[in-house]
Amino acid sequence: MRRLSSLILNTALLLVLTVLILSQPYGRAFSKATGQRTGQENDMNEGVAVTTTSQIYLPLVGNAPLSEPTADSNGKPIKPPRKTATPTRTSTPTPTFTPTPTRTPTATATDTPAPNSYPLDVTRQGTGVGTVSSLPLGIACGNDCNESYLQGTAVVLTASAGAGSSFVGWSGDCSGAQATCNLTMSQAMSVRAEFTLTVSQNPFDALYPSDFTLQPISADAIPLISKPTVKATGLNAPSYIDPVYGAWVYRVTSATDFQNATFVRHDYSRRQAFNADNSRFVATTSNGFWLLYDANTFTRLERTGYRGALNGLAGDCEVIWHPSDPRKLWYKGSNSLQWFEKDVESDSDTLLVDFTGRLPWSQATNIWTKGEGTSSADGRYWAFMATHYDSENQRNYIFGLFTWDREQDTIIGTYDAANFGGAFPDHISISPSGKYVVPSWAFTPTLGTRAFALDFSSSRLLHEQTEHSDLAIGPNGEDYYVVADYTHGVISAMDMATGASFDLMRLYPTSGESYAAHISGKAYDRPGWIVLSTYADSAEYGGVTPAPYLRPMYRKIMLVELKPGGRQYNIAHTRTAANYGGYWGEPQATISRDGSRILFSSNFDDGGDPDAYMIGLPSWVYAQ
Numbered sequence: 001m002r003r004l005s006s007l008i009l010n011t012a013l014l015l016v017l018t019v020l021i022l023s024q025p026y027g028r029a030f031s032k033a034t035g036q037r038t039g040q041e042n043d044m045n046e047g048v049a050v051t052t053t054s055q056i057y058l059p060l061v062g063n064a065p066l067s068e069p070t071a072d073s074n075g076k077p078i079k080p081p082r083k084t085a086t087p088t089r090t091s092t093p094t095p096t097f098t099p100t101p102t103r104t105p106t107a108t109a110t111d112t113p114a115p116n117s118y119p120l121d122v123t124r125q126g127t128g129v130g131t132v133s134s135l136p137l138g139i140a141c142g143n144d145c146n147e148s149y150l151q152g153t154a155v156v157l158t159a160s161a162g163a164g165s166s167f168v169g170w171s172g173d174c175s176g177a178q179a180t181c182n183l184t185m186s187q188a189m190s191v192r193a194e195f196t197l198t199v200s201q202n203p204f205d206a207l208y209p210s211d212f213t214l215q216p217i218s219a220d221a222i223p224l225i226s227k228p229t230v231k232a233t234g235l236n237a238p239s240y241i242d243p244v245y246g247a248w249v250y251r252v253t254s255a256t257d258f259q260n261a262t263f264v265r266h267d268y269s270r271r272q273a274f275n276a277d278n279s280r281f282v283a284t285t286s287n288g289f290w291l292l293y294d295a296n297t298f299t300r301l302e303r304t305g306y307r308g309a310l311n312g313l314a315g316d317c318e319v320i321w322h323p324s325d326p327r328k329l330w331y332k333g334s335n336s337l338q339w340f341e342k343d344v345e346s347d348s349d350t351l352l353v354d355f356t357g358r359l360p361w362s363q364a365t366n367i368w369t370k371g372e373g374t375s376s377a378d379g380r381y382w383a384f385m386a387t388h389y390d391s392e393n394q395r396n397y398i399f400g401l402f403t404w405d406r407e408q409d410t411i412i413g414t415y416d417a418a419n420f421g422g423a424f425p426d427h428i429s430i431s432p433s434g435k436y437v438v439p440s441w442a443f444t445p446t447l448g449t450r451a452f453a454l455d456f457s458s459s460r461l462l463h464e465q466t467e468h469s470d471l472a473i474g475p476n477g478e479d480y481y482v483v484a485d486y487t488h489g490v491i492s493a494m495d496m497a498t499g500a501s502f503d504l505m506r507l508y509p510t511s512g513e514s515y516a517a518h519i520s521g522k523a524y525d526r527p528g529w530i531v532l533s534t535y536a537d538s539a540e541y542g543g544v545t546p547a548p549y550l551r552p553m554y555r556k557i558m559l560v561e562l563k564p565g566g567r568q569y570n571i572a573h574t575r576t577a578a579n580y581g582g583y584w585g586e587p588q589a590t591i592s593r594d595g596s597r598i599l600f601s602s603n604f605d606d607g608g609d610p611d612a613y614m615i616g617l618p619s620w621v622y623a624q
Contacts, residue, residue, distance in 0.1 A: 116151040120183070121190045123172075128165030128195030129525050131378045133158050135408065137454075140378065141193075142527070143433030143477040149185045157181045158407075159193045160324055160378060162276075162525055162593075168194040202596045203235055203296075204248070204616040212246060214559065214569035214621045217552040220244050222573045227604035230254075231298050235616065242572040249572055252298040252599070253283050253612040259307050261285040263609035266590060266599040267319065269518040269533065270372050270429075270470050273599045274592040277326040280344060281599065283612060286584075288315045292344055295597070298614075303347040311347050312340065316371050323379040323524075323593075330375075335366050335389060353409065360414055361386050361399035372427035376434030377473065377524040380407050381454065383430045383437040398424050403437050403454045413437075413455035423447055426466040431479035432524060436496050438481065440466040449481065451496040462494055472521025474562050475528030482530055482562070484517045491517060491532070493562055502564040505532070509551040512541045517553075518588045526595035526622060528566075532558045533589035533600055535580055546577040557589050557600055557615065572615055574600060579607035595622060 122132050122141045131142050135156045138147030149155055159167045159179050167179060173189040174181035183189060221244075228239040232250035239251040253264040263286045266273040273281045274295060281295045290313035292301045305311035313319065313331055322328035322341075330352055332339050337355040342348070355367055364386035375382045382404045388397045400419075403412040420441070428439040437454055441447035445464040452459040462481045463469075469483040472493075479496040482504070489508045494501035508514050515537035521530045537554045539547040547554065557571040574580075574587045581603045589600035596617055601610040 117148045118151065118185045118188050119146060119148045120155060120185065120188075121146045122157065123190070123192045124195065125192055126168060126194040126196050128168075128197045129162035130165055130167060130193065130195040131160050131162070132191075132193050133160070133378060133380060133407070137405075137412075140376070140380070140433045140435065141477075143377070143473060143479065144435060145477070151185060153185045155183045155185060157183065157191060157193075159195075161195055162324060165195045165197055168196050170194075201594055202619045204596060204618045205620070207236060207616070208248070208618045212618060212621075213624050214571065214617075215245065217556075217558055217568045217570050219550045219552045219554075220570070221550065222555065222575070225575075227575075227606065234297055238616075239613070245570045245572055247572045248616045250298065250614045250616070251611055252281075252293065252614045255286075255609060255611075257283075257300045258285045258287075258289060258291060258309065261287055261289075263584060263611065264291060265584065265601045265610055265612040266588070268372065269468075269520040269531075269588045269590050270522075271319065271374065271590060272321050272522045272593065273590050274597055275321045275326040275329070275344070276324050276593070278592055278594065278597060279326055282310070282319055282329070285309075286609070289313070290317070290319065295614075303344075305347070310342070310344065312342070312349055318369055318371065318373070320374050320379075323375075323377065332368055337365065337367050339367070353404070353406070355386075358411060359386055359400075359402065360416070363388055363397070364399045365389070369429055370425065370427045373429035375406070376430050377432040378434065381405060381412075381430050381434030383428050383439070385425060385428050385439075396424065398422075401425070401428060401437070401439055401456070403430070403456075413453075413457075415452070415456040419456075420447055429471060431471050431496055432473045432521070433477070433479050436479055438462070438471060438496075440469075442466040449483075451479075451481070460496065460499055462496065468516070468518050470519040470521040470530065472519075472530050472562060473524055473527040477527060480521070480562055482519050482521055484519065486514075491519070504560055504562075504566075505553060505568070509553065513537070513539045513547050513551070514542075515547075515551075515554055516586075518586065520590045520598075523591045523593060523595040525593045528562045529591075529595060529622065530560050530562060531571075531589050531591040531598055532556075532560055533574065533587035534558075535574065535576060535586050557587065557598060559617075559621070569621070571598065571617070575602050576605045579603070579605045581607060581610055585610045595619075 122139055122145045124141060133140050161167045169177040170181050171192045174191045223243045225240055225243060228251040231252060231254055232239045238248040240249050242249060255261050255263050257264045264283050266283055278295055281293050283291050283293060289309040292303055292310055294301055302308040303310050314334060317331040320330045327343050327345050329342050329344060330339055339352040340349045341352040365388045367384045367386060370385060373383060385401050386399045398417050400417045401415040405412055423441050423444045425439045426442045430437055436451040438451050440449040448464040449462045449466055450459040451462055463483055467484050472480045472482050474480045480493045481496055482493045484491050484507060486507060489506060490503040491505040491507060492501050492503045515534050517532050517534045519530055519532060523529050534553055534556055537547040538545040555574050555577060557574060559569040559571055561567040585601060585603050587600040589598050591598050598615040599612055602613055603610045
């Protein structure tokens with residue numbers, strides 16, 4: 001979540017010294033009326049409307065909307081503090097799979113034998129990248145590559161090439177070079193889809209010295225270097241080379257890129273900044289506009305909106321890049337039931353979807369993820385919350401959650417707000433495979449963060465809180481929930497399908513010390529890797545900031561492998577410490593789909609507004 005904008009640690013003496021770790025309110029605020037961000041750390045419209053009991057599903061009378069409070073009687077934003085125990089790791093509770101409200105099974109005639117079912121297995125091969133999906137639902141390969149179907153079921157497989165790749169053709173029980181293959185299940189079937197590279201994926205392979213390697217994370221001094229005063233102008237001329245780790249770093253934005261802006265930077269760690277072929281990236285301004293950049297020269301590209309901004313995009317409009325078409329992105333309309341598809345080269349829009357009259361909540365006027373969600377890795381499956389903002393009372397009202405299949409333009413499942421007792425989710429998203437919808441509730445442990453089936457028929461508790469996190473693809477196509485778990489003092493990963501989890505990194509490296517971290521799992525074409533960016537380290541339980549001793553994970557961008565005992569590499573220092581600049585100065589690093597580029601924010605610890613910086617990485621670092 002866009003939470004924990006800074007981490008404050010306090011001590012309290014109650015007979016004996018009891019140490020409580022207090023984490024500040026999370027969030028990034030923007031004006032619901034104008035769609036422009038305020039840059040404040042608290043969102044006036046985030047919170048919990050109904051205090052739930054230990055039961056997860058609470059029936060409510062009638063169809064009254066559920067709301068979240070915004071401020072106390074003094075106008076101060078309501079944001080109850082989270083307190084976590086001193087870092088003593090206890091046994092991890094066994095995750096449970098909790099059924100949602102019981103559904104009445106359809107009666108089946110006892111004298112009718114059940115039809116046979118047959119497995120369908122899909123394999124991808126070749127030098128390129130791509131995915132294969134199915135209709136009826138079941139296969140989303142690269143992540144889920146097999147499914148069983150009833151005898152006689154007509155199955156349509158669709159191959160979608162990734163960036164820099166093309167689809168070659170089918171083999172096995174499918175043949176031909178068309179993107180779709182039609183099967184009728186009469187026996188076990190096996191299909192192979194071949195993809196090939198069409199362009200060089202990574203220009204940094206030719207720019208870096210051939211002997212460059214990343215090193216395992218370590219505690220290293222941070223040499224002072226001058227803050228770049230101008231933007232870089234090309235990939236062959238970095239603004240600086242990290243003096244400890246050797247990564248090439250480019251300053252790519254400036255406040256002068258847009259009139260009256262105090263900063264221009266990327267959106268967030270959970271959002272993809274780069275398009276499908278890394279030729280473009282988007283950034284947002286302090287006054288709520290969105291700009292398009294050439295990702296190789298870092299030139300701001302003039303478009304048809306106000307003073308050259310992208311037309312129609314404003315505030316937190318939840319920009320999501322198309323997974324394979326580099327010209328296209330998707331964004332939500334301002335307080336509407338519509339989403340749009342934009343061609344960023346012509347700056348022209350077409351309607352992606354209009355949910356007017358299609359939902360069971362006629363009073364809903366806004367469809368969104370609440371700032372942190374995205375689609376499945378292939379762009380097919382989406383999850384939303386249906387809400388209404390009352391500007392007079394300054395309240396958000398929630399009516400329910402739902403899932404949507406973009407390719408078929410069908411609503412898969414709906415989940416009324418009465419089922420979760422009126423607690424307003426912090427955000428909602430969809431897992432990379434598209435198999436799970438993941439809403440996250442703060443301050444309601446019985447809800448917490450959950451992985452639901454797409455039809456909301458069942459769920460698994462992932463965490464009893466909402467924390468900085470992201471959804472990532474594991475090395476074998478797993479859907480992982482990766483979270484900064486301050487309850488247990490670790491950054492950990494959980495398999496959404498099985499509930500199995502493992503630890504990646506300690507959050508309390510030694511007694512009295514801690515730090516904050518953001519997670520980016522957006523390297524969908526590099527399964528099994530995430531990027532961590534850290535800030536706000538402190539010692540003496542928050543009494544000393546920054547921490548006087550550098551630990552291996554402090555003030556860094558790191559590349560982390562998603563497996564127990566996996567590789568963890570230094571990439572670069574963030575060059576910020578105590579004066580990182582508040583929420584907007586947090587690094588919030590985000591990684592490109594192919595893992596070749598990372599964007600992060602930094603003000604070089606001068607206390608001012610940040611700029612965005614890009615790190616380029618050669619492809620071989622993932623195989624070293």
